[in-house]
Amino acid sequence: MGTLKLNTTSGGSLSIQAADGASDNTLTLPAVTGGNIVTTADSGTITQGMIGSNVVGKGPAFHAYPSATTSASHSVWTKVPINTERFDTNSNFDTSTYRFTPTVAGYYSVTGMVSFGENIASVEAGLSVNGSIAYGGTANWSNNVNSMTTALIYFNGSTDYVELYAIQWSGVTKTIQNSASTVRFEAHLVRAA
Amino acid sequence: MTLYEKIKTIYSDLTDNDFRTVITLQNDSDGNGDYIKEWNHPTLAKPTQEQLDAIE
Numbered sequence: 001m002g003t004l005k006l007n008t009t010s011g012g013s014l015s016i017q018a019a020d021g022a023s024d025n026t027l028t029l030p031a032v033t034g035g036n037i038v039t040t041a042d043s044g045t046i047t048q049g050m051i052g053s054n055v056v057g058k059g060p061a062f063h064a065y066p067s068a069t070t071s072a073s074h075s076v077w078t079k080v081p082i083n084t085e086r087f088d089t090n091s092n093f094d095t096s097t098y099r100f101t102p103t104v105a106g107y108y109s110v111t112g113m114v115s116f117g118e119n120i121a122s123v124e125a126g127l128s129v130n131g132s133i134a135y136g137g138t139a140n141w142s143n144n145v146n147s148m149t150t151a152l153i154y155f156n157g158s159t160d161y162v163e164l165y166a167i168q169w170s171g172v173t174k175t176i177q178n179s180a181s182t183v184r185f186e187a188h189l190v191r192a193a
Numbered sequence: 194m195t196l197y198e199k200i201k202t203i204y205s206d207l208t209d210n211d212f213r214t215v216i217t218l219q220n221d222s223d224g225n226g227d228y229i230k231e232w233n234h235p236t237l238a239k240p241t242q243e244q245l246d247a248i249e
Binding site: 070072073074075076077078079080081098133165169173 | 195196197209212213217218219220221222223227230
């Protein structure tokens with residue numbers, strides 16, 4: 001095996017060409033501090049230091065909204081039937097159960113917004129994590145129309161899930177709208193586990 | 194009559210604040226309608242299904 005050494009401290013580049021007809025080419029660099037050599041065929045670990053500026057990951061992300069309106073009784077947390085996807089990059093949102101179950105573990109930014117389309121006493125959106133309302137949304141006790149909720153939530157990548165609910169206190173049954181701009185549910189991976 | 198209205202018929206003293214704090218009603222949009230998700234009222238017992246069904 002031949003050995004090459006850059007005999008300069010001011011930088012430079014080194015170009016190595018494969019031998020004619022060679023089927024296996026190996027380059028070994030001195031392990032001063034340890035680490036990996038990444039090639040286009042490498043499937044090993046990418047470290048933070050190897051990620052350049054303006055490069056983002058490709059974790060799961062979805063955005064969806066309901067195609068139909070829904071009735072919500074006074075003082076009842078009602079699941080918003082989110083069944084239409086704008087995008088769902090990892091097929092983790094279920095349009096039949098209206099549930100996001102990411103299959104990549106990590107910390108997700110989750111946002112939900114609901115609208116009743118009219119001024120009523122109070123409305124509130126809520127994120128239900130694994131079956132329990134965990135994160136309430138904006139609400140006041142005078143007239144309002146919309147409510148938004150957002151949270152940074154850890155998901156285990158297998159069983160953890162989140163759903164969007166809404167509640168209203170008008171005294172009577174009201175209607176959750178299906179406007180894609182004001183009734184929506186979305187999440188994306190911010191940091192891996 | 195909604196579930197909320199039935200409960201209020203049984204316990205007329207309940208307030209909206211009770212339904213925001215110790216009583217949770219929920220509807221999972223699965224066709225099964227409203228139900229009592231949590232009942233943690235300190236003095237009033239959770240209504241039975243028979244009590245609720247008796248109110249029309």
